[in-house]
Amino acid sequence: xxxxxxxxxxxxxxxxxxxWLGMCSxxxxxxxxxxxxxxxxxxxxxxAMGIGSGIVIGILQDSLSGGLLGVNTLSKSFIGFFFAxxxxxxxxxxxxxxxxxxxxxxxxxxxxxxxxMNTVLKGEVASSFIYQSLPVYxxxxxxxxxxxxxxxxxxxxxxxxKTSDPxxxxxx
Amino acid sequence: xxxxxxxxxxxxxxxxxxxxxxxxxxxLFTQSVQSVSDxxxxxxxxxxxxxxxxxxxFEVERLVNEKNALLERIFRQKRLxxxxxxxxxxxxxxxxxxVIGRAATQWSKVxxxxxxxxxxxxxxxxxxxxxxxIGQIIHAGPTTSKVLLTIDSRSAVDSLFQGSxxxxxxxxxxxxxxxxxxxxxxxxxxxxxxxxxxxxxxxFPKGLVIGTVSKVVRKKQGLFQExxxxxxxxxxxxxxxxxxxx
Numbered sequence: 228x229x230x231x232x233x234x235x236x237x238x239x240x241x242x243x244x245x246x247w248l249g250m251c252s253x254x255x256x257x258x259x260x261x262x263x264x265x266x267x268x269x270x271x272x273x274x275a276m277g278i279g280s281g282i283v284i285g286i287l288q289d290s291l292s293g294g295l296l297g298v299n300t301l302s303k304s305f306i307g308f309f310f311a312x313x314x315x316x317x318x319x320x321x322x323x324x325x326x327x328x329x330x331x332x333x334x335x336x337x338x339x340x341x342x343x344m345n346t347v348l349k350g351e352v353a354s355s356f357i358y359q360s361l362p363v364y365x366x367x368x369x370x371x372x373x374x375x376x377x378x379x380x381x382x383x384x385x386x387x388x389k390t391s392d393p394x395x396x397x398x399x
Numbered sequence: 400x401x402x403x404x405x406x407x408x409x410x411x412x413x414x415x416x417x418x419x420x421x422x423x424x425x426x427l428f429t430q431s432v433q434s435v436s437d438x439x440x441x442x443x444x445x446x447x448x449x450x451x452x453x454x455x456x457f458e459v460e461r462l463v464n465e466k467n468a469l470l471e472r473i474f475r476q477k478r479l480x481x482x483x484x485x486x487x488x489x490x491x492x493x494x495x496x497x498v499i500g501r502a503a504t505q506w507s508k509v510x511x512x513x514x515x516x517x518x519x520x521x522x523x524x525x526x527x528x529x530x531x532x533i534g535q536i537i538h539a540g541p542t543t544s545k546v547l548l549t550i551d552s553r554s555a556v557d558s559l560f561q562g563s564x565x566x567x568x569x570x571x572x573x574x575x576x577x578x579x580x581x582x583x584x585x586x587x588x589x590x591x592x593x594x595x596x597x598x599x600x601x602x603f604p605k606g607l608v609i610g611t612v613s614k615v616v617r618k619k620q621g622l623f624q625e626x627x628x629x630x631x632x633x634x635x636x637x638x639x640x641x642x643x644x645x
Contacts, residue, residue, distance in 0.1 A: 245500035245511070255575060255635060259505055292507035293537050293547055299504055340506045344573075350552035351580075353572035360574065364505055 228390045233280075236382070240264055241287065256363045258371040259333065261288055265303050266332050266372070267379050269310025270319045277314075281307020302339040306332050322373045329372035333365035475639070482641050485529040491604065492644045494518055496526075498637045499543065506573060508551035510534075510637055515542045523602050525643040531608030531631035532556065532596055533640060544642075548634050549609065550577055557600045558609055560586075561593040569594065569609050569628055575635070576613065579626040586624065588615050594628055604643065 240260040248257045261284045269277035285303030292299070310319070310328075319328055341357065344350035479495060486493050496512035514520050516539050524536045526546045534548040547554050554571040558579065567582040582588060592612040598605025614627035 241503055244503050249501055249635070252635075257505060261503065288503045291503035291509075293502070293509045293545060293551070293553065298506075337506070344552050351570040351572055351578060352552050353574045353576075353578075355574060356572075360505070 229386060232386050232390075236379075237261075237264065237280075237284065237287070241291065245291065253363060253367060254359070256360055256367060258367045259336070259364070260375070262303065262306070262332060262336055263329060263368060263372045263375050264379070265307045266310055266329055267376055269307045270314050270328075271379075271383065272311075274311045277311025278304065278308050281305070281311075298340050298343045299336075301343075302336045305339075306335065325373045325376050326369040330365045330369040333368040334361065337361040337364060478639050481529040482639060485527075486641055494520065494642045494644055496520075496544075496640050496642050498640060506552075508548040508554075508571065508573065508634070509537075510546050510548065512544050512546055512640060512642070513542070514642060515540045515544050517541050519644045520544050520642055521644070525603045525607070527607060527641050527643065528632045528637070528639075529641075530633075531610065532603055533630075533632050533634060533637065535602050536642065546640070549630055550575065550634055556603060556609060557597045558594050559597045560588060560612075561595055563587055563592070566597055567594075567626070575630075577610065577628040577630060579612075579628050580623065582624045582626055584617055584622060584624055588612060588624060588626060590615060 244257075244260050248260070251257060265277075265281045265284050268280035272280070281304040282300060284307075285297070285300030288299035288303065289297055318324055337356075338361075341352055341361070344352045482495055486495075494514055496514040496518075498510050499513045500511035502509040512520075512526075520536060520539045522536055522539050524539075525532065526534050526536060532549060534546045534551075534554065536544050537547040538545040549556060549569060549571055550573070551571040552573040554569075556569045557566065558569045559566045560582075563586060565582060565586040565588065567579040569577050569579050571577050579594065590612050594609045594612065596603035596605060596607040596609055608631045610628045610630040612626055613629040614625075616625040618625065
């Protein structure tokens with residue numbers, strides 16, 4: 228039940244990302260719901276679940292965006308691994324810490340893409356990417372993220388009440 | 400006769416006196432009864448009006464939705480007729496498809512269409528609108544396909560300038576504009592020049608509009624100019640597209 232619900236959440240997030248979210252774009256930039264979900268899983272779920280969600284979400288994003296040879300798998304896996312492993316070392320609760328870590332994760336995600344495209348994949352990424360799109364993307368994620376975190380918390384608490392999953396950490 | 404006349408006079412006097420005394424009260428009572436009766440009637444009328452209002456609100460809502468649906472149908476019809484006339488002009492086997500989704504990441508410029516191999520769509524088919532080239536199919540599933548837009552960083556289309564016939568390669572930048580590479584410094588290119596597909600590469604037929612030049616930078620050093628291209632179609636608001644099947 229718990230894992231089924233998680234899969235359903237991921238499907239809904241991807242459906243929203245690929246359809247409605249374009250309406251909320253700021254200068255062509257939209258928030259990355261999948262990235263926010265990976266950070267959430269890294270912080271609130273078990274270590275295996277955090278890393279696993281990073282890998283799965285990354286692969287899904289790669290397959291849904293024309294196969295960037297695993298750029299998203301690389302960045303999302305690393306983000307999932309980072310939060311799942313080091314979540315006890317720092318405090319990711321409250322609006323400001325969540326927003327800060329989401330901005331940092333978004334910057335990392337964008338930089339992985341930028342350097343992969345410009346070095347390994349020999350793509351042509353506009354230089355305005357670094358000083359225009361990437362900051363807007365990071366800040367947008369930082370604003371939307373805490374709201375989604377609250378929503379995911381509510382959802383996870385409800386799921387926890389419905390199922391008794393031993394792998395799931397309590398959500399404060 | 401005199402008695403009856405006296406009596407009538409007395410009665411009429413009494414009558415008028417009674418009338419004078421009673422009439423204000425009668426008026427008062429009549430008005431109060433009237434107002435109570437009016438109040439009750441209006442109350443019931445108001446109930447009816449409220450129900451009528453509710454019904455009319457529903458009706459207005461239904462009509463607004465109907466109007467929106469009709470407007471939407473008219474706009475869609477206009478777009479489709481544009482695509483169909485373009486299709487007839489090109490005389491190539493093609494298929495109208497609807498855009499059903501966008502890329503799952505911020506960085507890739509990909510859209511999904513509702514036609515796949517079951518409808519004859521193949522990988523590397525050209526995708527256009529009546530304004531010009533928008534991209535190519537990079538994956539064709541049974542019922543849906545993935546289109547790589549020309550603005551994607553991985554996209555490259557061999558092209559030529561309509562006026563000067565100088566060739567170059569249109570590459571995406573991941574932003575709203577593209578760049579044209581490998582155009583020699585000696586070529587006379589100016590802002591507003593139209594760029595067409597050259598037909599080389601086998602994906603896009605020759606002569607399709609890709610966009611217009613929006614910026615030209617000639618460096619003193621270097622072999623090539625830095626040219627920025629504005630795509631002819633608005634790639635952020637795609638709804639219906641044409642897929643070339645052959």
